[in-house]
Amino acid sequence: xxxxxxxxxxxxxxxxxxxxxxxxxxxxxxxxxxxxxxxxxxxxxxxxxxxxxxxxxxxxxxxxxxxxxxxxxxxxxxxxxxxxxxxxxxxxxxxxxxxxxxxxxxxxxxxxxxxxxxxxxxxxxxxxxxxxxxxxxxxxxxxxxxxxxxxxxxxxxxxxxxxxxxxxxxxxxxxxxxxxxxxxxxxxxxxxxxxxxxxxxxxxxxxxxxxxxxxxxxxxxxxxxxxxxxxxxxxxxxxxxxxxxxxxxxxxxxxxxxxxxxxxxxxxxxxxxxxxxxxxxxxxxxxxxxxxxxxxxxxxxxxxxxxx
Amino acid sequence: xxxxxxxxxxxxxxxxxxxxxxxxxxxxxxxxxxxxxxxxxxxxxxxxxxxxxxxxxxxxxxxxxxxxxxxxxxxxxxxxxxxxxxxxxxxxxxxxxxxxxxxxxxxxxxxxxxxxxxxxxxxxxxxxxxxxxxxxxxxxxxxxxxxxxxxxxxxxxxxxxxxxxxxxxxxxxxxxxxxxxxxxxxxxxxxxxxxxxxxxxxxxxxxxxxxxxxxxxxxxxxxxxxxxxxxxxxxxxxxxxxxxxxxxxxxxxxxxxxxxxxxxxxxxxxxxxxxxxxxxxxxxxxxxxxxxxxxxxxxxxxxxxxxxxxxxxxxxxxxxxxxxxxxxxxxxxxxxxxxxxxxxxxxxxxxxxxxxxxxxxxxxxxxxxxxxxxxxxxxxxxxxxxxxxxxxxxxxxxxxxxxxxxxxxxxxxxxxxxxxxxxxxxxxxxxxxxxxxxxxxxx
Amino acid sequence: xxxxxxxxxxxxxxxxxxxxxxxxxxxxxxxxxxxxxxxxxxxxxxxxxxxxxxxxxxxxxxxxxxxxxxxxxxxxxxxxxxxxxxxxxxxxxxxxxxxxxxxxxxxxxxxxxxxxxxxxxxxxxxxxxxxxxxxxxxxxxxxxxxxxxxxxxxxxxxxxxxxxxxxxxxxxxxxxxxx
Ligand code: NA
Ligand code: NA
Numbered sequence: 001x002x003x004x005x006x007x008x009x010x011x012x013x014x015x016x017x018x019x020x021x022x023x024x025x026x027x028x029x030x031x032x033x034x035x036x037x038x039x040x041x042x043x044x045x046x047x048x049x050x051x052x053x054x055x056x057x058x059x060x061x062x063x064x065x066x067x068x069x070x071x072x073x074x075x076x077x078x079x080x081x082x083x084x085x086x087x088x089x090x091x092x093x094x095x096x097x098x099x100x101x102x103x104x105x106x107x108x109x110x111x112x113x114x115x116x117x118x119x120x121x122x123x124x125x126x127x128x129x130x131x132x133x134x135x136x137x138x139x140x141x142x143x144x145x146x147x148x149x150x151x152x153x154x155x156x157x158x159x160x161x162x163x164x165x166x167x168x169x170x171x172x173x174x175x176x177x178x179x180x181x182x183x184x185x186x187x188x189x190x191x192x193x194x195x196x197x198x199x200x201x202x203x204x205x206x207x208x209x210x211x212x213x214x215x216x217x218x219x220x221x222x223x224x225x226x227x228x229x230x231x232x233x234x235x236x237x238x239x240x241x242x243x244x245x246x247x248x249x250x251x252x253x254x255x256x257x258x259x260x261x262x263x264x265x266x267x268x269x270x271x272x273x274x275x276x277x278x279x280x281x282x283x284x285x286x287x288x289x290x291x292x293x294x295x296x297x298x299x300x301x302x303x304x305x306x307x308x
Numbered sequence: 309x310x311x312x313x314x315x316x317x318x319x320x321x322x323x324x325x326x327x328x329x330x331x332x333x334x335x336x337x338x339x340x341x342x343x344x345x346x347x348x349x350x351x352x353x354x355x356x357x358x359x360x361x362x363x364x365x366x367x368x369x370x371x372x373x374x375x376x377x378x379x380x381x382x383x384x385x386x387x388x389x390x391x392x393x394x395x396x397x398x399x400x401x402x403x404x405x406x407x408x409x410x411x412x413x414x415x416x417x418x419x420x421x422x423x424x425x426x427x428x429x430x431x432x433x434x435x436x437x438x439x440x441x442x443x444x445x446x447x448x449x450x451x452x453x454x455x456x457x458x459x460x461x462x463x464x465x466x467x468x469x470x471x472x473x474x475x476x477x478x479x480x481x482x483x484x485x486x487x488x489x490x491x492x493x494x495x496x497x498x499x500x501x502x503x504x505x506x507x508x509x510x511x512x513x514x515x516x517x518x519x520x521x522x523x524x525x526x527x528x529x530x531x532x533x534x535x536x537x538x539x540x541x542x543x544x545x546x547x548x549x550x551x552x553x554x555x556x557x558x559x560x561x562x563x564x565x566x567x568x569x570x571x572x573x574x575x576x577x578x579x580x581x582x583x584x585x586x587x588x589x590x591x592x593x594x595x596x597x598x599x600x601x602x603x604x605x606x607x608x609x610x611x612x613x614x615x616x617x618x619x620x621x622x623x624x625x626x627x628x629x630x631x632x633x634x635x636x637x638x639x640x641x642x643x644x645x646x647x648x649x650x651x652x653x654x655x656x657x658x659x660x661x662x663x664x665x666x667x668x669x670x671x672x673x674x675x676x677x678x679x680x681x682x683x684x685x686x687x688x689x690x691x692x693x694x695x696x697x698x699x700x701x702x703x704x705x706x707x708x709x710x711x712x713x714x715x716x717x718x719x720x721x722x723x724x725x726x727x728x729x730x731x732x733x734x735x736x737x738x739x740x741x742x743x744x745x746x747x748x749x750x751x
Numbered sequence: 752x753x754x755x756x757x758x759x760x761x762x763x764x765x766x767x768x769x770x771x772x773x774x775x776x777x778x779x780x781x782x783x784x785x786x787x788x789x790x791x792x793x794x795x796x797x798x799x800x801x802x803x804x805x806x807x808x809x810x811x812x813x814x815x816x817x818x819x820x821x822x823x824x825x826x827x828x829x830x831x832x833x834x835x836x837x838x839x840x841x842x843x844x845x846x847x848x849x850x851x852x853x854x855x856x857x858x859x860x861x862x863x864x865x866x867x868x869x870x871x872x873x874x875x876x877x878x879x880x881x882x883x884x885x886x887x888x889x890x891x892x893x894x895x896x897x898x899x900x901x902x903x904x905x906x907x908x909x910x911x912x913x914x915x916x917x918x919x920x921x922x923x924x925x926x927x928x929x930x
């Protein structure tokens with residue numbers, strides 16, 4: 001009889017991560033010859049984002065997708081890709097992902113979880129109603145923050161950190177509760193940012209990653225060939241995901257411009273210089289709490305990107 | 309649809325009806341039905357999977373209750389409780405009364421317009437119903453207005469909280485369907501006003517046909533007396549303006565506006581001299597009981613929703629509609645019927661997240677605009693708020709009046725019918741939905 | 752017995768008062784956020800604290816709300832019975848609801864224990880261990896189960912359950928309100 005797994009993700013069906021997951025699941029189902037079926041619960045219809053990891057741990061679902069950097073409070077090694085300006089292009093992001101993987105794997109293993117694959121989000125940029133020529137533009141704005149890193153960033157540039165939950169962003173912008181935020185072009189298209197904001201300045205900022213995980217126990221209960229199949233399909237999903245992310249970075253930004261937003265690409269040099277400084281500060285702050293593992297990771301990363 | 313899904317659905321519905329009819333408290337009845345879905349269904353039909361019931365229940369309740377969006381509900385309820393203990397509501401009714409003497413239905417329209425105005429502040433249907441109901445029901449009933457009509461018009465109009473922006477349900481749909489929330493908000497305005505007109509028109513018509521059920525007119529008054537009585541409207545108007553202003557002036561988000569309402573209500577209560585230690589404690593404990601009652605049902609509904617999500621019954625129903633190859637209008641008619649049936653048992657937000665994955669492709673294939681479908685969904689979710697046995701506006705009114713929900717539902721039935729009319733109107737004239745957003749924002 | 756009765760009633764009331772404090776806390780937290788934004792300061796994690804206060808306000812007063820007959824039910828069938836048959840029905844309903852409430856309390860406790868063993872930490876700006884804001888859930892649901900079992904015992908020994916006495920009182924109050 002066919003085994004049936006459940007998988008939870010918080011993202012909607014149109015999101016490229018979800019599209020990639022569906023392709024991954026189809027590959028597994030087809031390859032299993034009817035021995036394994038996986039039901040995807042998208043849209044947070046089963047579990048909200050913060051409950052997905054524990055959902056896998058407790059057996060409510062066998063597989064799930066998480067935003068890795070959201071677990072920075074649990075362990076700083078999860079959130080290294082959330083440090084602003086540490087990576088500034090996809091090549092660097094790949095290098096960092098490769099170096100971060102063993103640390104992530106080990107920590108997830110301790111929690112009974114198996115890392116199947118990681119896929120990045122496209123670069124982020126500033127959404128504002130005036131052109132961002134330097135960090136001076138952001139000073140004094142009501143800057144939307146959603147985690148410790150963006151909160152610290154807002155403090156460092158002298159903006160007022162403002163917590164607005166995702167669903168209220170459009171209205172908060174339209175009424176002036178916030179007047180600056182940083183997120184990807186993909187998210188900008190998702191919320192149709194052109195309805196409430198004028199300028200998009202893609203600066204890189206972060207390329208955080210989503211991770212697809214499964215319960216180690218559930219995985220080991222499968223026949224060896226099915227385990228192999230899932231891992232192989234995961235590897236292919238990772239390849240596909242990185243390509244999708246790169247393609248999204250381009251097409252979504254084009255979409256913003258096509259809808260009438262002013263996209264400052266490339267961004268002003270002065271802005272990038274100032275951002276690099278802030279990135280340096282925040283990397284050092286992260287190192288202070290990430291301990292020995294963190295130091296090793298950053299050293300290896302810097303050595304590696306100096307070579308490419 | 310496969311047979312085991314239909315059998316499973318029948319078992320769940322039968323359980324819910326049996327436990328509710330027995331008189332088990334609604335939140336507990338929903339939880340028990342969820343337990344049946346997670347434990348008993350897999351035992352009866354091997355196609356359903358088994359899950360650790362205590363883990364699913366704990367996570368479901370925690371993620372439903374530890375919710376920032378829910379913060380507005382207890383605050384708005386508290387605001388209603390404070391205002392109820394002032395003389396403001398009474399003053400407001402006395403101020404309005406002289407002006408509506410010639411309007412058929414007279415003060416009954418306060419329910420419709422009160423909810424319509426409050427809907428511009430609150431994103432929730434239960435909060436709208438509870439806040440306006442707490443103030444208007446005692447005033448209407450003590451004046452001798454027809455009890456079922458007062459209750460029914462309130463339950464119906466409370467649903468305007470969802471259609472007139474801001475709206476929690478539109479945000480949920482907008483995120484799931486990737487439709488602009490700003491556009492959805494604007495698109496809801498004309499259908500919202502249309503519903504107000506339909507509701508008010510019905511009240512007027514009903515009053516003309518049933519003159520004996522409206523209390524006798526007040527003796528005629530002079531203009532000066534009318535104006536003097538109208539001064540009683542000023543404080544409430546100021547409060548409404550302050551709360552709406554805090555949203556549109558960029559001071560507070562829609563959720564935060566609730567606290568402006570509480571502060572304003574406390575200030576008015578202090579100004580009018582009704583704010584005492586006792587009235588403060590009474591209002592607060594009243595809010596504790598009403599919001600706890602609603603939240604317990606929400607918690608039960610959240611757990612039942614998980615059981616439904618695991619069973620895949622709602623998604624299977626939506627995909628069945630897609631597989632039939634119906635004419636577009638038939639698709640909409642069948643979806644309306646499907647959502648009405650689902651809406652009897654699960655709450656509105658769950659209805660959306662459990663079905664959009666399957667419903668949206670069907671709707672797009674039938675040639676409908678996703679923005680338009682968003683407003684359609686909000687309308688049918690509004691209808692779900694007033695269908696028994698699981699209808700949140702019915703629960704709120706049972707909490708306020710002590711009437712049982714089936715009697716409240718019967719009183720609300722005409723308004724349910726008017727909402728069906730509204731669904732038909734927006735289907736035949738989609739411009740009612742799409743014209744305003746495309747005019748204001750282009751595209 | 753009198754002492755036990757008074758102690759239990761005090762416990763239920765304490766749950767209600769704690770719920771009231773939670774609602775005031777929700778208001779205060781949201782207000783501080785709104786005012787802070789105008790004044791240019793920010794309370795990190797206020798939105799998470801608000802969410803935890805909502806969970807507390809929803810669960811701590813469950814028993815208090817129950818004792819005040821404010822939890823609603825469909826009395827269309829049970830309302831047609833009176834005397835001994837009514838008493839038997841109430842016993843059945845109380846037994847079912849007690850079982851559900853006990854499972855609910857166990858589920859909340861189990862959730863807290865999981866959060867503890869997994870070392871789960873909140874994802875927002877306050878890195879609080881998640882089991883801490885889950886404490887009110889455990890207390891509130893346990894108190895609710897206790898209140899139901901309490902009334903089950905009272906009804907089984909021939910007494911009148913608390914919610915029926917409260918329902919009669921509030922019906923009288925409502926009638927007075929409307930006149
Ligand atoms: Na509204
Ligand atoms: Na309903």
